[in-house]
Amino acid sequence: MRAIVYTRTGDPDVLTLIDKPETPPGPGEVQVRIHRSGVNPTDWKTRRGGVGGTSGGTVDPPQVPGQDGAGVVEAVGAGVSPDWIGRRVWVWEAAAGRPEGTLQELALVPETQVVPLPDSASFDLGAALPIPFVTAHRCLTLDENGPQVIGPGALQGRTVLVAGGAGAVGNAAIQLARWADATVIATVSGPEKAQLAVAAGADHVVDYRRQDVVAEVRKLAPHGVNTVVEVSVSQNAAIDAAVLAPHGVVAIYAGNADDQVTLPVRSSMVQNARWQFVLLYTEPHGAKVRAVRDLTAALEAGAVRVGQDAGVPLHHFDLADAAAAHQAVEDGAVGKVLVDVLP
Incomplete structure (x- = not known):
């Protein structure tokens, strides 16, 4: 499967498109076929080494960037209900302390980091939502x-x-x-x-x-x-x-x-x-749980939107152009930058 990785910190050109072996989900994980990946300032700051980090440092194992995303659950690991399979979901904090971000076709995500995405909500909205x-x-x-x-x-x-x-x-x-x-x-x-x-x-x-x-x-x-x-x-x-x-x-x-x-x-x-x-x-776990709950209600009520008419223009990039997507966010693009992992 196609994936974006980086093995050293630095400029956007450290992002490389590779053919990555598919890995089945482990216990407590779901495998999500990512349609959209949302790019945030935290993504490029982490790619540059983060707080206290240095540009040019080695990243091992290779990091797939991308905290936010939206897609469809393909498979589940042990201890996860098979009812997830086939469900549309949005994903948050996918790469927090893990090498498995959303800039890849199949992302492994803890079950606790996936949330059902209503049929009325687009993958664009799901990927733009989390952070x-x-x-x-x-x-x-x-x-x-x-x-x-x-x-x-x-x-x-x-x-x-x-x-x-x-x-x-x-x-x-x-x-x-x-x-x-x-x-x-x-x-x-x-x-x-x-x-x-x-x-x-x-x-x-x-x-x-x-x-x-x-x-x-x-x-x-x-x-x-x-x-x-x-x-x-x-x-x-x-x-x-x-x-x-x-x-x-x-x-x-x-x-x-x-x-x-x-x-x-x-x-x-x-x-x-x-x-x-x-x-x-680093915010309290309970605050995140409440936020996810309330955002689910907002999605179901149609209370949150993306796009020009919602005040947040969307900028789409192909997966192969992930470096350009990162550069756009780093340059202060107005609106939301999304990577189309699937067309």
Whole structure:
């Protein structure tokens, strides 16, 4: 079968298309025929060596990249119900601590990392879902006075500020927050991205290059925002502190390795604010379980979407062009990059 692997860390050209022997699923595993693989920033950062790693380091055994994907279950290992066979599924954290990612035709995945994909949901949606939407779910459920479950009415009466509303996690946060009946304000860097945030469901959009974000947000939410979903805290900390409501949360899900941030201590204390860092791979297991459960409900309700009309343009690459797909994400492509493992 065809697979993408890398045996050393570095630039996208370390990704190699090979003919890989098919391996039957082991105990607790399912074998998924991957139709779509979603590419995320974590994929290229890991390929470059990750936090504390070095470019050019040896990778042994060879790594198949790709945490996210969608496809059909072909076979199951010991201890797994045969009812899985033939089911459409989405896959999350496929390559977390394992060499078996989703950039291959047949991926071996722990049963706990596959979720049924409704017939109404495309493989594009299934592959675009996991990292962005699970991360967004965590960001929206950190308020100790708020819900741990996201669904209709869960965030009613609350205001959510999404920094970078045209990004993948920003888009997911907007869609989930609107599904939960929050008022959503998104910040963007220009008119085209404003259109994407509105398509995702944002009630209000602030162009941070042309408008005073604090003044505009305070007009829209005089009592402050309950949750900030933050993509760049090193740049936005002062803004976040200035618009936060009492007992509000700033959920920080992104940043570069050398980023530093200065927080306003006294005002944060007065507000009893929470500055919470979020990384999917190390978040509490219970939070992931709740996210997968709620996303399943959202899929069944048709509450989450992908594509231009959902504010997240799709960029498709063939499996042989996986290096170009990685480069597109590394270069900051707006929307979602997908690899068509099957046409």
